[in-house]
Amino acid sequence: MGRPKKILNNPANVVTELLDGLVLAADGGLVRLDNRSVLVRPNIPKGKVGLIIGGGSGHEPLFSGFVGDNLADAAVCGEVFAAPSPDQILDAIAAVDSGAGVLFVYGNYAGDNMNFDIAAELAEEEGHTVRTVRVWDDVAAAPLDRITDRRGIAGDFFVIKVAGAAAATWSDLDEVYRVACKARDNTRSMGVALAAGSIPETGERTFELPDDEIEIGMGAHGEPGVSRQKLTTADDIADQLMQLILADLPFKAGDEVALLLNNLGSTTLMEMLIVNRRVRNILAEAGITVHRTDIGSFLTCQEMAGMSISLMRLDDELKRFLDAPARSVGYSKA
Amino acid sequence: MHETLSPSETRDMLLAVAEYIVERTDMLTQIDQAIGDGDHGIGMRRGFLAVSEQLQGSEPASVEAVVKAAGTAIMAKTGGAAGAIFGTFFRSGSSAFAGRNFDADGVAAFLRIGLEAVEKRGGSRPGQKTMIDALAPAAAAAADAAGGGLSETLARACAAAVAGVEATKGMIATTGKARTLGERSLGHPDPGAVSFSLILTAMRDFVAT
Structure with a gap:
């Protein structure tokens, strides 16, 4: 495959330019800290638990698109596919913490873990209270007994949505942390890759996949998945992804779930709807009820083709926070 | 040949290290793609590049x-x-030079303290196909060689790091993004280990001239 065509200026400036564009798209709902890749909500209420999210850029709308009302208070954005540095995270803490403490929610990757940990240690020395929820929803990344080795993928969104609504409701960091952990622990995802995305600065694709092959479980940065195979039907792909998701939690008859179909970049809504049809058949047969469905782009990987399916098992508390209104560039709900 | 570097000579060495790494960007990209x-x-x-920008024209008060x-x-x-790993390595390791110039014993302590800090930060050990697999043998070699002077210490540490990079080709990644490659990571060196060996190579070349 040749190098992808992209609409760019200087590729070294993609992060700063996308953040500028995002701030403008928020129509006053976002400000950017001076000379920083940190977006924050203006006018955060005093005494609110601060929700800080972040990670490498290039996955928009994650993370920067989910800063807004009833969502995150700040996003710390690294370079493309690279974790943000501790000094930027510290600046985000200073901007959002007015005494109630800060919750970090981010995907479970070594770089993010180390940079957010360094920032948390330094912030604690300065008197801030910080709790961390790492999202590890990708069933393909490791067996269940090593769940803390799994990556965070589109399930990040469920945790951000629940934590954001909880942080807007409660002023107790421990309570927000508890419910964010509950959202994380009840979420499972599986993805399929059809073609690689590329890194803007090098123009190179992040992996090679033959034209007639797909990979079940491939990570958002091209990390290898569980099985590479010839391209098959939408129904067969849905069957394979759902089998792994349902068996892992496991989801059972009588469960009520939220369903998220995430576009990894260049897959069409048409294809995702075709998959959704099969997913709903599978869930109905399993006796699992869908409380709400979100279909769209939540965690992308440039022009990567493919999609992921995420399920979160709900209880009344998770349902309440999932259903709360929200407003941001990446996700709005009345 | 230098057996000790003053603060400003250490700055010049770090500038040389920075130039050496920046010149090898494409090579590191290719290794990481695999x-x-x-x-x-x-x-x-x-x-x-940030190191160059930070140090150029500065007059450092100390090696530390x-x-x-x-x-x-x-x-x-x-x-x-x-960023977290190499930043932690230099920041923590710098304490080895408290009250002294850049000399053989300082380098041995720098590598040892840096290694401890990196292991703690990453929760990693030797054998997991990371930069530690170049750093740990380099630290051991430097501890052995420190009696022989700065250039000898860096030459031995560098050789051990390069051998450590070779050894990572036979390892299966169990941490980081390469972790999920499993056996498919066999045959490829770890990019972080390569970078670490390049840093020591540039230091060795600087003190040798």
Whole structure:
């Protein structure tokens, strides 16, 4: 495959330019800290638990698109596919913490873990209270007994949505942390890759996949998945992804779930709807009820083709926070 | 040939290290594409360009301060796991030079303290196909060689790091983004280990001239 065509200026400036564009798209709902890749909500209420999210850029709308009302208070954005540095995270803490403490929610990757940990240690020395929820929803990344080795993928969104609504409701960091952990622990995802995305600065694709092959479980940065195979039907792909998701939690008859179909970049809504049809058949047969469905782009990987399916098992508390209104560039709900 | 470097000579050495890494951006990108997501080269370039920017024209008060300043620049600008790891290495390791110039015993302590800090930060051990597999043998070699002077210490540490890079080809990644490659990571060196060996190579060449 040749190098992808992209609409760019200087590729070294993609992060700063996308953040500028995002701030403008928020129509006053976002400000950017001076000379920083940190977006924050203006006018955060005093005494609110601060929700800080972040990670490498290039996955928009994650993370920067989910800063807004009833969502995150700040996003710390690294370079493309690279974790943000501790000094930027510290600046985000200073901007959002007015005494109630800060919750970090981010995907479970070594770089993010180390940079957010360094920032948390330094912030604690300065008197801030910080709790961390790492999202590890990708069933393909490791067996269940090593769940803390799994990556965070589109399930990040469920945790951000629940934590954001909880942080807007409660002023107790421990309570927000508890419910964010509950959202994380009840979420499972599986993805399929059809073609690689590329890194803007090098123009190179992040992996090679033959034209007639797909990979079940491939990570958002091209990390290898569980099985590479010839391209098959939408129904067969849905069957394979759902089998792994349902068996892992496991989801059972009588469960009520939220369903998220995430576009990894260049897959069409048409294809995702075709998959959704099969997913709903599978869930109905399993006796699992869908409380709400979100279909769209939540965690992308440039022009990567493919999609992921995420399920979160709900209880009344998770349902309440999932259903709360929200407003941001990446996700709005009345 | 130098057997000890003053603070300003240490600054010049770090500038040479930065130039050496930046010149090898494409090579590091290619190595990372085989095993990771291909961003290691541009990350290291960002970090070491920041080192150049930070140190150029500065008059360091001490070796400790200039090594720490390099680490701070790396930690702030590299991004990703590499920024945390290499930043931690230089920032923590700098304490080895408290009250002394850049000499053989200082280098041995720098590598030892840096290794401890990196292991703690990453929760990693030797054998997991990371930069530790170049750093740990380098630290051991430097401890053995420190009696023989600075250039000998860096030459031995560098040789051990390069051998450590070779050894990572036979390892299966169990941490980081390459972790999920499993056996498919066999045959490829770890990009972070390569970067670490390049840093020592540039230091060795600087003191040898």
